[in-house]
Amino acid sequence: MKKRLLCAMMALSVFIIPAFASNWEDFTESHDHWAAETLRRAVEDEILSGDDTGSLNPDGTMTVAEMVTVLTRALDATQIRQDAEIDEDVWYSEAVEKAYALGIIEPMDVTVNVTRQMAFTAFANAFQLVSAQPDYA
DSSP: OHHHHHHHHHHHTOOOOSSOOOSGGGOGGGTTSTTHHHHHHHHHTTSOOOOTTSOOOTTSOOBHHHHHHHHHHHTTOOOOOTTOOOOTTSTTHHHHHHHHHHTSSOSOOTTSBOOHHHHHHHHHHHTTOOOOOOOOO
């Protein structure tokens, strides 16, 4: 269920993470959004928690840090890469360390906005997807 929800959300490109509000009622700006039901479930499952303004900002852009936070929450990741060179004082440090440990992303600047290529590569890595083999028959 979480994987299907997460895939739908990523395809819709509708998340922001850091942490501010904790329940769906706090995100009134998203209640009339076309993806409101998916957003509500993600908030209830603690996959999304809003940004520092108290918004989900469902039509906004997303950074790599926000993306890996969503992925590591959805996967209930616990393993941390100890040698990751991440400032421990930033809100996303633990999620990025988990993403590195799982091989979701390679060490990079996680404050940049995510591209579709980066997002789908991270999904393929997170869910251990393999390339389709063409049928030449």
